[in-house]
Amino acid sequence: MLLSQLPEDVLYHILSYLGYKSLSCLSQVCKTTYHFVNRDAVWRNIAKELLNTGISRNGTDIYPSIPLKERVKIAQNWYDGVCKKAIPLKWKTKLLPWLQLDGNVLFLSQAADIGAYHLRPDSGRLQRNPFKIYSGHKGDVCRFVLTDSHLISGGSDGRILVHSRRRDMSVELSGHNQEVNCLDSKDGLIVSGSRDRTTRIWSLTSSCPRDTIPMHDRVWSVAISPTLRSFVTGTACCENFSPLRVWDVERSECVCSLGSEFRRGAGVLDMVFESPFQLFTCGYDTFIRLWDLRLSPRKCVMEWEEPDDSALYCIQTDGNHMIASGSSYYGVVRLWDKRQTECLQFFHLSSRPVSSPVYCLRFSSSHLHAALATSLHSLDFRQNPIHIR
Template sequence: MLLPQLPEDVLYHIFSYLDYKSLSRLSQVCKTIYYFVNRDAVWRRIAKDFLNTGITRNGTDIYHHIPLKERVKIAQNWYDGVCKRAIPLKWRTKLLPWLQLDGDVLFLSQAADIGVYPLRQDYGRLQRNPLKIYSGHNGDVCRFVLTDSHLISGGSDGKILVHSRRSDMTVELYGHNQEVNCLDSKDGLIISGSRDQTARIWTFTSSCRRDTIPMYDRVWSVGISPALSSFVTGTACCENFSPLRIWDVERLECVCSLGSEFRRGAGVLDMVFETPFQLFTCGYDTFIRLWDLRLSPRKCVMEWEEPHDSALYCIQTDGNHMIASGSSYYGVVRLWDKRQTKCLQFFQLSSDKVSSPVYCLRFSSSHLYAALATSLHSLDFRHNPIPIR
């Protein structure tokens, strides 16, 4: 019996023993094997071991519209740091920009406006003129988040604006007395934190503030758990308590504090919930930390240290093995493999003469976008893909 004549379940079993290079060579045997090997089911196991293939730890496929074989090729470039660099946008005034990526559309805040930039699928480049602009703040936009139907922004004027993505309607919430440093929103719930040392809670069903929590310290970051039962606040750590605290959504009571050995000033600047029980944080103390919220007491189970002792302004994960971080000096972006403690790759985006933090970064399966003080940078990992033969 010839190989193509074997039952499909037998072929799947045989191919499960092959690595990605062997599979690609096998696909050149004949057309029948080629079409079979190119199926996502054949590559799914291999893709789980690569960085940023879109297969999360729980098995969800984020980029299901892209063949897995192609994603594995690009993932090898992420691992090796092979990419093409570009600066799609520049501006003259130094800003504190923020980014959100939604499919093939990039949202970028510049001063008081948020521009909507479609991405060209052929090159992954930005359309230079924004398709739409969200405005309404009297000062700079400090943070904004996206939901399926709304864009929610917080500004240096203390305002929180809820923009409809389907119409021109904008609702202003009763904001803060000082600038809004952070925002998060999930399933109709909005949490904000401010320099005025408070965290505030709203729901979409009412434009009135549901409640205010005094924090007694500047709030730099907030994150709502995917389970929606709790949220986490990260403060400047200028007082004698942990900068990370978990709050119950219904009772608005502090459930617990995370960690006890933060030095003064080790504020938490960004946080990402990967699952309801896994929280990643970063900040002024130069560490990325992974917190397991299932343990009792809840504690840090792994950490990665920025090798050049720079504050970490932002992080993002791929839901599986990769972390990307942005540093406070020279526009340094680092890629980390969670299975290792040392940095995997780094990219310096600003020059030694003109240093800028990476204020925000976002990535897709093939591109990473980083916002610096005067420019937006892109890294295209499809460039010169490593051949798999």
């Protein structure tokens, strides 16, 4: 019996033992095996073990429109650090920009405005002029988040603006009296943190805060749990308590603190929920930390240290094995494999004597975008891919 005559379920089982190089060779045998080997089901097990293929730990496919075989090609470049660098945008005044990525649209804040830029589907390149600008703040935009229907921004003027993505209108939420350093929104719930040492809980249907929580410290970061039952705040750590605290959404009460051995000034600058019980944080103490919120007491279960002893301004994960981080000196972006403690790859985006933090980064299956003080950088990982026919 020829290999191609085997039942499909048997053939899938056989191919599950092969690596990408063996599958590449097999696909060149004949047209029949070529078309069979190109199926996503053949590459799924390999994709689960690689970086940024879009297959999350629970099996969800983030990029279903891109064939898995192509993503495996690009994943090897992420792992090896093979990419082409570009600077699609520059500006003269030093800013603290922020980014969000939604499919083929990149949102970038510059001073008081947020521009929406198309990314060309064929090349991933940024079109130089925004097709839409969200404005209304009287000071710089500090942070903003996207939902399916709204763009929600917090500014140095202490205001929160809720912009409709479908209609040309916005609503102001007033309550903070100093800059809004951070905010998050999910399913109509908004949580904001400010330099005025308060955290406020809002609803999209009301312009007044539902609750105000005194924090006794500046709030640098906030993240709402995917369950919508709790949220986490990260403060500047200038007082005698943990900068990380978990809060109940309904009662607006502190459920617990995370960690106890933070030195003074070890503020938490960014955080991201990867699942309802897994939280990643980073900040001035130079560590990325993974917290397991199922444990009692809730504790840090893994950490990765920035080798150059630099503060970490931002992080993002692929939902599986990869973490990307941006540090405070010389625009350094690092890629980490969660299964290792050492840094996997790093990229210098600003050169001496110019030094700028990476204020924010976002990535897709093939590109990483990083916002520095005077420029937007792009890394294209489709360049010079490994040879898989």
